[in-house]
Amino acid sequence: MSTIEERVKKIIIEQLGVKEEEVKLEASFENDLGADSLDTVELVMALEEEFETEIPDEEAEKIRTVQAAIDYVTNHSAD
Amino acid sequence: MSDLSGQIAVVTGASRGIGRAIAESLTAQGATVIGTATSDQGAAAISEYLADQGKGFRLNVNEAGAIEAFIAEVQQEFGTIDILVNNAGITRDNLLMRMKDDEWDDVIQTNLTAVFKLSKAVMRGMMKKRQGRIVNIGSVVGTTGNPGQANYCAAKAGLIGFTKALAKEIASRGVTVNAVAPGFIDTDMTKTLTDDQKAQIFGTIPAARLGKPEEIAAAVSFLVSSGAAYVTGETIHVNGGMNMV
Numbered sequence: 001m002s003t004i005e006e007r008v009k010k011i012i013i014e015q016l017g018v019k020e021e022e023v024k025l026e027a028s029f030e031n032d033l034g035a036d037s038l039d040t041v042e043l044v045m046a047l048e049e050e051f052e053t054e055i056p057d058e059e060a061e062k063i064r065t066v067q068a069a070i071d072y073v074t075n076h077s078a079d
Numbered sequence: 080m081s082d083l084s085g086q087i088a089v090v091t092g093a094s095r096g097i098g099r100a101i102a103e104s105l106t107a108q109g110a111t112v113i114g115t116a117t118s119d120q121g122a123a124a125i126s127e128y129l130a131d132q133g134k135g136f137r138l139n140v141n142e143a144g145a146i147e148a149f150i151a152e153v154q155q156e157f158g159t160i161d162i163l164v165n166n167a168g169i170t171r172d173n174l175l176m177r178m179k180d181d182e183w184d185d186v187i188q189t190n191l192t193a194v195f196k197l198s199k200a201v202m203r204g205m206m207k208k209r210q211g212r213i214v215n216i217g218s219v220v221g222t223t224g225n226p227g228q229a230n231y232c233a234a235k236a237g238l239i240g241f242t243k244a245l246a247k248e249i250a251s252r253g254v255t256v257n258a259v260a261p262g263f264i265d266t267d268m269t270k271t272l273t274d275d276q277k278a279q280i281f282g283t284i285p286a287a288r289l290g291k292p293e294e295i296a297a298a299v300s301f302l303v304s305s306g307a308a309y310v311t312g313e314t315i316h317v318n319g320g321m322n323m324v
Contacts, residue, residue, distance in 0.1 A: 042207075045203060
């Protein structure tokens, strides 16, 4: 079983089409990984599916970096 | 005609008129079609004419949660929706001075709000697939206006703005959003016109006849085809020259 960090990074790599080494914890989706607003919406949707959770809009807005995504999932996932 | 084999299409308001012609034309091109009607009877009629190429569903777009539940059910049974044709529409005509709130609300709900909800419900599947077609059926009166139809004209004009906005949002994902604006088409909706009204209308149509539902379906067929991949945010007017935009 992969860790949450590995699973989150894998989704980011797939969704944004970036290289593994670019996905640093402090990397911002929009500023460092070239995501536009639609990409970030899709990324949140993919996280919701992978971790079987619903991320409310006001929470989704705060998920702007790799670390923020990992933190959100860590704090809200059942497994 | 293009090849739509393997594609899943949803057509609202498919029991008769323009919706039925669209559903039949999509099945003729190989698509599996899910058609909706507001009554069980209408849904059964759709299942009958679609035979093994699709299924009729009862859908009242104004029931809370009905649209989301319907789309989830379709996706579970048939898979991701490739084509959405927002065709269902109603009229509640009245001069504005006499128009009641519920006549306004019903038309906006059914003709505009339902389009928002249905489009939103299919969006996730289309974006993930990087492919999709949404076609909204508008009306010539959304552009020209028509006395007694302030509610209907507002909804149909709103639909065109919605089409353009959504087209811009999702063009980069291979999903196109377009509208077809019929003029006066020979359906139950226009059968209620009096002879006097018809004579007056014919005077304004260079083609000097009502359009056929199949002529709307033909425009829809083009927009859902792979050849129309670069057409988005557009409204195709099919009105016998009645109004040239």
